[in-house]
Amino acid sequence: MAKLKCPKCFHVNAEGREVCENCMTPLPRIRIEARLEPTPPPQAPEIQFRRGQVVAQRYTVLRLIGRGGMGCIYKVHDNTLGEEVALKTLLPQLARDQLVVERFFNEARIARRLAHPNIVRVHDIGTAGNIIYISMEFVEGVSLRQSLERKRVDATLPLGQVLTVVDELCAALEYAHQYTVHRDIKPENVMLSSDGRVKLMDFGISKLMADTRLTGASVVMGTPFYMAPEQLRNSRDVDARADVYSVGVMLYELLTGNVPTGVPKPVSELLKKVPTELDAIIARCVEPDPKNRFQSATELRRALAPIREAVLAGETTKTRRRTTRIKVGPGRFRRPLGAAFAALLLTATLFGVYRAEARMRALGGARPEAPAAAEGVADRFDSVTALVLRAQDAADRRSQRVEGQLRTAFDAGDDIWADAQRAHEAGDPEAARLAQYALQCYLATLMWPEGMVFVPPGATDANGKRVSVPPFFIDETEVTAGKFRQFCERTPGGWPCHLPPEYPADRPVVMVAYYDALAYAATQGKLLPTEAQWARAAYGADPVDYPWGSAWEDGAAKTLGIGDPGAPATVKSYGKDLTRMGCWDMAGNVTEWTRTVSGAGGEDTGDAAPDFKATIAVRGGNFSAGPASLTRSFAAEFEKRDMTLGFRCVLEIPTRRDIVENVLSKA
16 A cells, blocks of 8 residues: 655654644655565465475575565585575576576576675576576574564665665675676665674676677666666666666665655755765766766775774764864755656666656656767877876885885886887887886885785787786785684684685685685785786796706605605695796695686686686696696686685776876875
8 A cells, every 4th residue: 555654753644644643844746665564475486396396406405585576595405515505496487488498597507606794605506307496505583574574664774774775785886897887776686694794695687797699778777766778778888887876776765765756855954863965976877877876886885985994983073063064055965866767767767667647757867978088099198107107106215215126116117118108109009008017117116015026018918818917916825724714713704714724724725616715805805816926926028947947856846755744744844836026836735716718828817707617727736646837727616615716816007097197196
């Protein structure tokens, strides 16, 4: 039954009233459906698996978690991984729809490559009879929608909790936007674990940045009330700013208890507990023109951070209003909110989910501007020159105070910058790329991370293919067991650690699957290396079999028959197993994960998601095998965990102008 919620006291009034029966405030003309009880799905599918049933000779069904319009979700025990996971199934009748199946598979393909503490982890996909399923991390908890519905009608979530939820959601999007746009951010797709951890899920309608197979130009995907205006027109070409828009809509709902409709009031006018600074932040999130929004989840997270810290520290709203009030008039806030949500209401009408007034239907979001002409080669060189000169000056001042690799990076920048200038004078199109490499070398001296070595730009051989690799940082040793245990312990809710308790902290971490390594790297702001990056760090431009040369030397690295045959050695134990780039233990100790699909070799940048049944490239020798050339590539299933597999991380040097400017501003 349609209800009218009072904008002043939040009392829910019966249908047909014009003023609030509690405070006599005039009620809005636009109706809001009060969520007194969760709305059950229109048709619940039949239970497909029974308790105790073993599915695909792997999953023992423990219980049914939930049912929806597309299938069921079960809690099962994965007899291969030895842990409890969730099994998401697709109804047999839907499995006959090729588009539905492809989107279902797309969810798994995208989500499986995303390993982050704030994203539900996907393990595998398979079939059992005529049922298609995805196995994923089991999260004990409730969705954000369920959390909202459990509140009284006139109550909202605590402000500190709301800001923490949005902060963790932004952290998940920071990571996910390297690969995909979610395109369906809403409370139903955000889980709150039993320990309060935020988990983003359901990438079923997402698309990889480079994948245009699923979404035609005329197809609109998402949930209308949370969709950005450009997504309403065309879902295929949206970018990360569409997710920022959705987060803004959801933030308004979390604070007020309602999805805003019509021309909504600023939140601080509805709730005294809300600092006025949030008005401007929400308004910027939902700007109809993407250019006027926060350009990334990182920017939004940074804007919210001081408010969140002040709220959690117990600073009162009254004090904030008196000392840091930002004036936001009705026009400043209502203009972007009104235009944006008018666009929402227009499309919602087309979907048949909401009927807006005729004057609201006449409004729409601004059409995107035509793309600017491509920047010429000379223009690109000129645009980066100013940055190069600033970075060169800052790097020179710092490198003069230290010796060793820091000076080496600066000198490499000087050499490449000289080559770039000569190429520019000769009209060579390589000038812009060389200038970019020089800039990255100078930046390396300003942002050098502890425990990593600098690898200058240059060519390398990856699986017999010649590849040009930009400069980057790489861990000088494999990630140790001590560091990985700290990651597991510090992750709220914990991250599974499969190391034996007695395993020494100063040895390489082992018993880590591909997604364990990805998750650790993500929390450090790093990545796993591509095969080409690993090869460049192992032997540089010219392939050699071992760090010391082409002939094997007994005792030079930790391999079969050397030392304790049952475990890797402490990192840096073998002096000859040190590459010219400064990396230890690449010929022995443990074999290491890369982020490249096995067999892709030099043609793969490491950014392609592994398809199902694909294997991941691993590199380097290990303690339980005989000598293995640095040039050899091996393959491992992404779920594999054993005592011979570990990893190290890379940090790629930024090229985006805004990030470069930020580094230079701190120099």
